[in-house]
Amino acid sequence: MLKLAATVVALLVDGVAYGMILFLMSVGLTITLGVMRIANLAHCAFAMVGGYIAFALVSSEHFTLFTALPIAAAATMVLGAALERSVYRWVYTTGQLGQILMTIGLVFVAVAAANLFFGSNLNAIPLPGWMSQTWVYGAIAFSAYRAFIIAASILIAGVLWLILEFTDFGAQLRAAVDNPRMARCVGIDVPWVFSITFAVGCGLAAAAGILGTQIMPLEPWYALEYLVPILMVVAVGGLGSLKGSFYSALVLGLVDTFGRYYVPAAGAFVIYFAVLVLLLWRPQGVFARA
Amino acid sequence: MSAADDRLDAARNGFTRHRLSWLDALPFLFAVVVYFGANRYLPLGTQVMIQITFALSLDLALGYGGIDSLGHVVFFGMGAYAAGLFAMHVSPDPVLGLAIAACVGALTGLLTGPLVLRTRGLTLVMLTLAVATMVQQLANANAMKPITGGADGLFGYHLSPLLGLFTFDLAGETAYWYSLAVVAFTFFVCKIVVNSPFGLAIRGIRDNPVRMRMLGVHVTSRLVTLYCISGALAAIAGALSAQVTTLVGLDSLAFLLSGNALVMLILGGTGSLYGAIIGATIFVVLSDRAAAIDPFNWLFAIGFLLIFAVRFAPQGIVGLIVDWWRRFEGWRSRA
Numbered sequence: 001m002l003k004l005a006a007t008v009v010a011l012l013v014d015g016v017a018y019g020m021i022l023f024l025m026s027v028g029l030t031i032t033l034g035v036m037r038i039a040n041l042a043h044c045a046f047a048m049v050g051g052y053i054a055f056a057l058v059s060s061e062h063f064t065l066f067t068a069l070p071i072a073a074a075a076t077m078v079l080g081a082a083l084e085r086s087v088y089r090w091v092y093t094t095g096q097l098g099q100i101l102m103t104i105g106l107v108f109v110a111v112a113a114a115n116l117f118f119g120s121n122l123n124a125i126p127l128p129g130w131m132s133q134t135w136v137y138g139a140i141a142f143s144a145y146r147a148f149i150i151a152a153s154i155l156i157a158g159v160l161w162l163i164l165e166f167t168d169f170g171a172q173l174r175a176a177v178d179n180p181r182m183a184r185c186v187g188i189d190v191p192w193v194f195s196i197t198f199a200v201g202c203g204l205a206a207a208a209g210i211l212g213t214q215i216m217p218l219e220p221w222y223a224l225e226y227l228v229p230i231l232m233v234v235a236v237g238g239l240g241s242l243k244g245s246f247y248s249a250l251v252l253g254l255v256d257t258f259g260r261y262y263v264p265a266a267g268a269f270v271i272y273f274a275v276l277v278l279l280l281w282r283p284q285g286v287f288a289r290a
Numbered sequence: 291m292s293a294a295d296d297r298l299d300a301a302r303n304g305f306t307r308h309r310l311s312w313l314d315a316l317p318f319l320f321a322v323v324v325y326f327g328a329n330r331y332l333p334l335g336t337q338v339m340i341q342i343t344f345a346l347s348l349d350l351a352l353g354y355g356g357i358d359s360l361g362h363v364v365f366f367g368m369g370a371y372a373a374g375l376f377a378m379h380v381s382p383d384p385v386l387g388l389a390i391a392a393c394v395g396a397l398t399g400l401l402t403g404p405l406v407l408r409t410r411g412l413t414l415v416m417l418t419l420a421v422a423t424m425v426q427q428l429a430n431a432n433a434m435k436p437i438t439g440g441a442d443g444l445f446g447y448h449l450s451p452l453l454g455l456f457t458f459d460l461a462g463e464t465a466y467w468y469s470l471a472v473v474a475f476t477f478f479v480c481k482i483v484v485n486s487p488f489g490l491a492i493r494g495i496r497d498n499p500v501r502m503r504m505l506g507v508h509v510t511s512r513l514v515t516l517y518c519i520s521g522a523l524a525a526i527a528g529a530l531s532a533q534v535t536t537l538v539g540l541d542s543l544a545f546l547l548s549g550n551a552l553v554m555l556i557l558g559g560t561g562s563l564y565g566a567i568i569g570a571t572i573f574v575v576l577s578d579r580a581a582a583i584d585p586f587n588w589l590f591a592i593g594f595l596l597i598f599a600v601r602f603a604p605q606g607i608v609g610l611i612v613d614w615w616r617r618f619e620g621w622r623s624r625a
Contacts (some may be wrong), residue, residue: 039412090601097358098600100415101556105596112589150600224545228423235416265433272424276405279417283409 006139012255018148020153020214024208025226025234026245027160028080028201034177034240035194038091041103043111045223046231049205050076051213052118055125064128069210073203076101080202083204104276107223115220118273122217149211157246164242173197177240202213229256232275238285249286297600314477318568321470326461332462338574339469340531343476345566347523352552353561355497355516357407360414360548361422362524365395367543369525371429374444374538375437382450382456384468388529395525399518407513410499419545421602426432426543443539444532458534459481465534472530476523480563483519492516548575553592556599559606568607 029043054072057063063071083106091102127145135142164170175183176190184190209218216226233252237244252271259270278286338464344366369391376387399487406417427582429438438444456464483489494502495509503509532538532589541547550573558569603610 033412037412039415068534069563087597090597093606094600096411096415098604099553100360101596102600104552105593105600108549108589108593110588110593112593113591116587118496148378230417231416233419235413239412268427268430269424269431272420272427272521275420276417276424277411278570280405283413 002139006141007282009140009142011261012254013142013146013150015254015257016250017149017253018149018159018257019214019250020150021026021208021215022230022233022253023088023246023249024153024211025205026230026237026249027204028198028241029230030234030237030240030242030245031173031194031197033234034251035173035180035190035197036092037249038099039096039103040088040091041100041227041231042106042223043201044193044225044227045118046076046080046202046228047209047212048110048114048218048222049079049209050203051125051209051218051222053206054210055118055123055213055218057126063208065131066128068125069207072210075126076206077199077203081195081199084198088198110223111220114222116216118218118220120220122219124213124217127214145214152211156207160242162219169193169196173238186251217232229271232271236275236278236288238284241285241287244287248285257280302439305544313443314481315569318470320475321473325466334575334578335467336462336469336534338467338571339473339577340527340534341528341529341551341570341574342473342552342567343469344524345551345558345570346480346557346563348551349555349560349563349566350480350483350523351517351520352555353563353565354489354496355492355513355520357418357513357517357520359418360415360520360545360552361418361420361552362520362547363543363545364418364422364425365398365524366523366528366531366547367425367429368398369395369528370532370538370542371438371444371528372525373529373532374411374447377447377449377533377536378444382448384452384533386612387449387533388472388526391525391529392522393533395524395528396518398525399521400514403514403517406516407510415517422543422545422548426540429543430540441540443537447535447556449533451534462534469530469534472526476526477563478565479519479523483516484563488512490514515577550592553596555606556596556604557606558609561585562608565606565608 004122015052020225025044028046029040029163032040032043033036050072053075054068055063057068058065087102087106093101094102131145131148135144157233164174172183172193175188176193177218180190209222216222219225229252233245233249235240236252237246237248254273255274256271258265258269259274260268263270319405321339323334347365348359348362351359351362372394373387375385376390381387402421406414406421407415428434428465430440432440434440445463452464452468456467458464463509484492490510491507494505495507495512500508528614531542554569554573555566556568556569557565557573559565566604577588577592580591599606605612
C-alpha cells in the first residue's frame, strides 16, 4: 500500500511537472491562435532557441541556470518580436495553408541552425547542486528539480493570471481574444497588443525550454518533436483560452506519465489516443467555453 | 440545335476538355530519355517516381479537395508496412502487394476520414498531425514490435519477378520501369478523378463548402471518398518504396515525409497535378545532390524556400509558367 502511494506520488509529481512545462510552452501558441487565428507551428522553435542560448551561457561557466534563464528568455523575446515584425507580417497575409508552410519553413531553418551551432547531440543544461537532490520522506521521494519546476510554473501562471485579470493590458488582450474586430472598434490597438503578447509568449516558451531540459533534452529536432504535444494541449484546451491550456496541459501531462508507467507496451500511444477521443468528443476543445 | 443541346454539349466539353493532351506524355517521354541517356541515375529516377506518386496523392487531397493535411505520411507508411508484411508473410508478388497496400490505404482513409473530416481549419490540421503521430507511436510501441520490428523496421524480404517475367536487378532497371508504370497509373487515376463530376464537386467543396451543402451535396461523404482515393494512391507510393528498397522503417511514418511532400507541392504548384510532377522531380534531384554534400544545411535551403515560395510564388512553378504564358499571349495579341 505504501509502495503504491509512493509510486503514485512520484508519478503525480512527474506528470504535473511535465504538464507545467507544456503549459508554459503553449501560452504563446494559444494566444496566437486565439487572437490572430494563425497556427504558428514555429512556436516550439522559440523554446528550443531559449534552451540553446541558456545552454551556451551555462556551458561558458560564467553563468548558472538562474542567471542564464532571464538573459536567454529576454534574448528569445527580442528575437520573437523581431520575427513578428518581419517574417510574420508575410505569414498574416497568406491563407491557412500558406501560414502552415511558412511556419514549417521557420522550423526547418531553426532545426538547421541548431545543428549548425550545437551539433546533433542530446544536450541538457546542468543543474545547480541542490536541484539534483532527492528529498525523501519515508517511502515517498521528491525530486527537487521537479518540485522547483512546479513551483516556478505555478508562480508564472499566477503572475499571468494577475496581469490578465487586473491590468488594463490584460483587459485589452482578453477583449482582443474574444472579438478582435470589436476590440479594434472600441479603440484597442490590437496589432500592438498582439505583438507584445507574441514576444512574451516566446519568452515563456524559452523559459519552459530552459527549465525542462532535464525532461525534454535539447536536440536539433526539438522544435518539431514537442510541437505535437503543445498543439494537442492548445487544441484540447480550446484556442485562445489560457485557463483551458492550463487544465489540459495538466491532464495531458498526467495521462502521458501514468500511461507510460502503467501501459508500457503502448508507450506514447496512450496520450495520442486520449487526445483523439477528447477532440472527437468536443472538437472545439474540452475546456473551451461552449 | 436547341439551347438544351448546346448546354449539354458545353457540359460534355467541360468534362472532357482537360482529360489528356499531348503535354501529358512529356514527363513519361522524359523518363524514357533518362533511361537511355543517363542509365547511371536509375535508382534516383525511381526515388523521383515514388515521390511523384506521393505528391500526386497529396495534390488530390490538398490541391483539389482543400484538405490541409499535415499527416498524409500515415498513408505512405501504412502502405509501406502493408507491402513489407505482405511480401514477408504472404506472397512475394509485387503487383499483388501494391493492390493490398492500396486497399490498406483506402481502409485507413475510411477509418480516419469520417473522424478527421468532420472538422475544418486548424482542428483538421491538428487532427491529421495527431493521427499520423499516433500511428507512428503505435508502430514503435513495444506491443507491436513482433509485427513492425520497432525501430529496426522490416527487412530481409524478397520480391518475385514482376509478372513472372522480369527479376528485380541490382542496377534497378526493372524497378525503374515498374515505378514508371505505377506513376503513369497514378497520374491516369488522378486525371480521371479530377475531371469527373465527382472531381468538380470536390473543387466546389474546396472553394465553398457551405454553398455546396446548400446545393444538396453531401460534403463529408465526398471528402471521405476523396480521402480514401488519395490514401490508396499514397499507400501505393509507400508500397513502391518498400518494394524497391526492400526496407521499411519508422521513417516511412515520419513527419518529415509529409513536410517534404508539402514542399514539393508548393514548389511545383497545387491543384494542377503537373505541379506535383515538376515539384517532386526538382525536389528529389536537388535534395539528392544536397544530401550528398551536407544534409543538415539542406534544411536551411528547404526552410527559406518554403517561406519565400509562399510569399512570392504561391502558385508554384506551374503558376509562374502560366503567368508568363498569359503575358506572352497578351504581348502577341497586342503586336
